[in-house]
Amino acid sequence: MYPPGPKSRLPAGLLFQFRRDPMAFLTSLAAYGPIARFTIGPQAVYFLNDPALVREALVLQHRSFEKGGALKRAKVMLGEGLLTAEGDAHLAQRKLVQPAFHKARIAAFGEVMVGYAEAMSARWQPGQTLDVWSEMMHLTLAIVGKTLFDADVEGEAPEIEEAINALLAVFNLITLPFTELLLKIPTPTNLRARAAMARLDKLIYKLIEDRRGSDKGDLLGMLLGADDRQVRDEAMTLFLAGHETTANALTWAWYLLGQNPDAEAALHAELDAVLGDRAPTFEDMPRLVVTERILSEAMRLYPPGWTIGRRALVDVTIGEFVIPKGALVLMSQHVMHRRADFYPEPEKFDLARWTPEAKAERPQFSYFPFGGGPRGCVGEPFAWMEGVLVLATLARHWKLRLVPGHQVVPQPLVTLRPRHGVLVTAEPRSLAPHGGGG
Numbered sequence: 001m002y003p004p005g006p007k008s009r010l011p012a013g014l015l016f017q018f019r020r021d022p023m024a025f026l027t028s029l030a031a032y033g034p035i036a037r038f039t040i041g042p043q044a045v046y047f048l049n050d051p052a053l054v055r056e057a058l059v060l061q062h063r064s065f066e067k068g069g070a071l072k073r074a075k076v077m078l079g080e081g082l083l084t085a086e087g088d089a090h091l092a093q094r095k096l097v098q099p100a101f102h103k104a105r106i107a108a109f110g111e112v113m114v115g116y117a118e119a120m121s122a123r124w125q126p127g128q129t130l131d132v133w134s135e136m137m138h139l140t141l142a143i144v145g146k147t148l149f150d151a152d153v154e155g156e157a158p159e160i161e162e163a164i165n166a167l168l169a170v171f172n173l174i175t176l177p178f179t180e181l182l183l184k185i186p187t188p189t190n191l192r193a194r195a196a197m198a199r200l201d202k203l204i205y206k207l208i209e210d211r212r213g214s215d216k217g218d219l220l221g222m223l224l225g226a227d228d229r230q231v232r233d234e235a236m237t238l239f240l241a242g243h244e245t246t247a248n249a250l251t252w253a254w255y256l257l258g259q260n261p262d263a264e265a266a267l268h269a270e271l272d273a274v275l276g277d278r279a280p281t282f283e284d285m286p287r288l289v290v291t292e293r294i295l296s297e298a299m300r301l302y303p304p305g306w307t308i309g310r311r312a313l314v315d316v317t318i319g320e321f322v323i324p325k326g327a328l329v330l331m332s333q334h335v336m337h338r339r340a341d342f343y344p345e346p347e348k349f350d351l352a353r354w355t356p357e358a359k360a361e362r363p364q365f366s367y368f369p370f371g372g373g374p375r376g377c378v379g380e381p382f383a384w385m386e387g388v389l390v391l392a393t394l395a396r397h398w399k400l401r402l403v404p405g406h407q408v409v410p411q412p413l414v415t416l417r418p419r420h421g422v423l424v425t426a427e428p429r430s431l432a433p434h435g436g437g438g
């Protein structure tokens with residue numbers, strides 16, 4: 001017996017619907033219950049929309065799945081880095097990379113994160129119109145470059161950003177089955193992507209070369225035992241996985257703060273009470289409760305990773321159904337995070353959802369912005385720290401007012417980003433004069 005699900009008379013009918021508006025399509029599947037099934041040509045796809053079933057797939061029965069799908073095709077670009085490796089190779093790499101993200105180790109990164117955020121803040125002018133998405137992309141790129149590779153890549157940020165955009169244009173094409181062939185055709189998009197990859201490769205190989213023989217205790221230093229190709233793949237992976245996701249989380253947080261003056265006021269009250277006239281540090285994090293809740297709620301409404309896909313390696317029983325070998329399994333943070341039974345009035349930005357009591361009432365995996373299980377985000381502690389410290393640093397000095405009339409449109413590519421950026425006007429906060437930190 002198959003789970004229920006939508007049907008289409010045309011072989012590619014559902015593919016077309018998915019591509020036109022993936023969020024709306026996945027949301028419509030929720031009506032079929034905890035598991036929905038549909039087919040795209042010969043490919044069966046199972047959509048899991050229940051926290052217990054997501055846990056089955058990501059944690060309890062993870063060995064029955066591989067990543068498959070879009071991320072596997074990303075190997076063209078990321079090689080055999082942590083994000084794309086499978087099975088034993090993945091396990092070995094995870095062991096290599098994971099220690100770099102232990103709490104004690106990343107604590108030292110706090111100063112870098114705050115330092116770059118302060119420098120950005122000092123460049124903003126009162127009344128200036130900014131695209132806060134582009135600003136956050138610059139900032140997180142600089143932070144990942146400095147913390148993980150001890151390199152100052154800020155000067156090259158526009159070039160890297162352009163290269164990443166060219167690559168993402170191709171990613172958009174390959175996030176679905178049957179599109180590998182599209183990559184081989186020398187379209188302008190593909191040619192641009194290939195050139196972009198060559199530029200990024202050059203940058204990364206240069207970083208590696210600069211560093212051989214001088215272990216500075218950063219992540220690249222830890223990886224340098226491996227061969228150049230392996231280091232390149234791991235570095236490219238962390239560069240990409242480690243900056244756009246966090247930049248998007250921060251951008252959506254600013255966007256939501258701009259629409260929710262009460263939350264913004266609570267944030268400012270917290271920053272004044274906890275920090276007074278100094279910049280935040282790693283040690284302040286446990287007391288920056290409102291700041292953290294703002295990020296939690298922003299990642300609920302706009303999860304940077306909005307969907308997770310797996311392919312069944314064997315027949316596997318999930319809930320009441322057997323998912324056959326070869327089938328694709330999809331789970332969506334976007335859909336789960338807007339379920340009204342877990343989040344009443346799901347569209348509402350509400351920090352009260354993140355009190356310890358409210359959290360305790362929801363099941364595990366009703367919220368999974370970082371995925372979970374052995375393939376969950378290795379950078380999660382890094383991302384929380386960066387999100388909290390950057391938001392706190394910038395919000396101490398500035399209010400960002402949304403520019404009226406500018407359309408903010410969520411665009412679900414590999415990550416959920418704003419299609420036309422998020423335009424804001426920077427308004428200085430009078431309470432905390434700039435430069436007063438210490």
Ligand code: HEM
Nearest residue numbers: 083241242245246249304305369370371375377378379383
């Ligand atoms: C708000 C920020 C971030 C979000 C929302 C996020 C989200 C995710 C998600 C959902 C996955 C799992 C994908 C899957 O299971 O298919 C993942 C994996 C991963 N993330 Fe993150 N991430 C963030 C920040 C970071 C940072 C800062 C780094 C590194 C510096 C990073 C590095 C990675 C890597 C290497 C993996 C693959 C892990 C593995 O397969 O073993 N991420 N991330």
